[in-house]
Amino acid sequence: MADSKADTSHKKIFNKAYDFTKADEIKAQGLYPYFKPLQATDGTTVQIEGREVIMAGSNNYLGLTNDPRVIKAAQDVISTYGTGCTGSRYLNGTLDLHLELEEKLATFMNKESCVLFSTGYQTNEGSIQTIAGRNDIIFSDRDNHACIVVGTQVSNAKTVRYRHNDMEHLRTMLEKSDPNAGKIIVSDGVFSMSGTLAKVPELVQLAKEFDAAIYLDDAHAVGVIGDGGRGTASVFGLSDEVDLISGTFSKSFASLGGFIVGDRSVIEYIRHHSPAHIFSASMPPANVATVLKSLEILQEETWRLERLEEISNYMRKELRNLGFNVWSSQTPIIPVVIGEMYNCFRFWKDLFEAGVYVNAVVPPAVPRGQALVRTSYMATHTDEHLDKILSAFKKVGIMHGIIDKNGRSLIDVEA
Structure with a gap:
């Protein structure tokens, strides 16, 4: 079979596709955070690439997908x-x-x-x-x-x-x-x-x-x-x-x-x-x-909304106490600002290695220089889950110079 690129590269309509190399460049560095296939899930934890991680990036707010x-x-x-x-x-x-x-x-x-x-x-x-x-x-x-x-x-x-x-x-x-x-x-x-x-x-x-x-x-x-x-x-x-x-x-x-x-x-x-x-x-x-x-x-089961609010308030407070910039979140969606795009990808990867899955969000979805990891929480997250998430954020945040051990931010980004 003829090479598909050779067959179509002369057609100008596809130039933009062949010129798009950014995803391959990020993959080559082992930093690509998207389209990760979940192999199994109980909602709050998932299996990805043979590893069990805490899911802190799902919109499964009430925790009902596996009920x-x-x-x-x-x-x-x-x-x-x-x-x-x-x-x-x-x-x-x-x-x-x-x-x-x-x-x-x-x-x-x-x-x-x-x-x-x-x-x-x-x-x-x-x-x-x-x-x-x-x-x-x-x-x-x-x-x-x-x-x-x-x-x-x-x-x-x-x-x-x-x-x-x-x-x-x-x-x-x-x-x-x-x-x-x-x-x-x-x-x-x-x-x-x-x-x-x-x-x-x-x-x-x-x-x-x-x-x-x-x-x-x-x-x-x-x-x-x-x-x-x-x-x-x-x-x-x-x-x-x-x-x-x-x-x-x-x-x-x-x-x-x-x-x-x-x-x-x-x-x-x-x-x-x-x-x-x-x-x-x-x-x-x-x-x-x-x-x-x-x-x-x-x-x-009104406790689900009550628990969700409790978790949201707790995680927002504790992430701020660690020194992270979480903007002005008011809901279970809590962004953690990292800064530059590649720094965000590296932070995401190390957080994943530490057992926590979140979502890397980079420009143009957010302003340049304000790439972030988007965290979101479920009513079914346990206190143990939350503590492990915070522990991972603290470890990776200090490692990457985002925060220091005294709960201070070390990056300068607009709130």
Whole structure:
């Protein structure tokens, strides 16, 4: 067989692919931290490359991915519904399970209606482009997740990006906008890299003042924070003031898929007009059953949210006491700033060798010079797990000159 590169290298469209060598360079140095295959997992610990490590980089916030009740719920429905739906919700892909989950999520979130999507990414990408049209303006936080950014890009609406959580800048942009245009403010509820919350009270105030709607992506908030796990707006008692709230099932709900809740008329419009909903196969039965059981457990076992908050506060405090910069995290997502990209990769590797798995995050996902390791925690982490994580961070942090033995930071990066 002819060499594939030789066959296609003359085609300019592929030049960018052949010019991309960064990943191979990092692999050659033994520092590549991505696409690591998990060989086994019980949730809090995983087997990677034949070694057991503590998982401190998962979004399995409630620790339900390996819960026997959740596994059984998924298994039980397969004998009735099979393994997939083989069609979109619009045509042959709607099960009574989908309708049950939509009803229960709408009730849980205290909204009139809900529609499911096949992934969390599609939820935001598909809903934003559907709601915001040619004569509308989207005001989007610059740190919003990629799926929101793509949703704004494929929308026919004008998009204005305001500085991250900068309400004065948002006000300025709103003041400059066409007063007759439809307006929607879109923001992550919990920002996935920093673990900080959107300034919901200020967003609500500005939305009222400028006749704008509010859309919160609560992928890292529903089942994590707020009243009974109802997300960011509920932290402030402002759920009724937020028009649309989206979420995902790939985190606290131990599955895959997404949803958006709001007024019935708005949700019905999305249901009948969103290409991402209409032209995608629906969530498989086992996925839906997993979410239904996870939602039930979330409401019955309130200790999981309490334990998650306890762990988050403890780890944030202790990492700061060691001298690490954890930005202004307010959630189970706790970043630890390392600095330069290659230093971050080396730190990640030594932490892995010390028995702790986290996520290396480098530019452009974070500002240059502020590469970090993103840690996140589960309600099922034990005190022993937490102490081992902290011990590993202390050892590796001192080794790399990030902190000293007296709990002082030795790197100079902007908080």
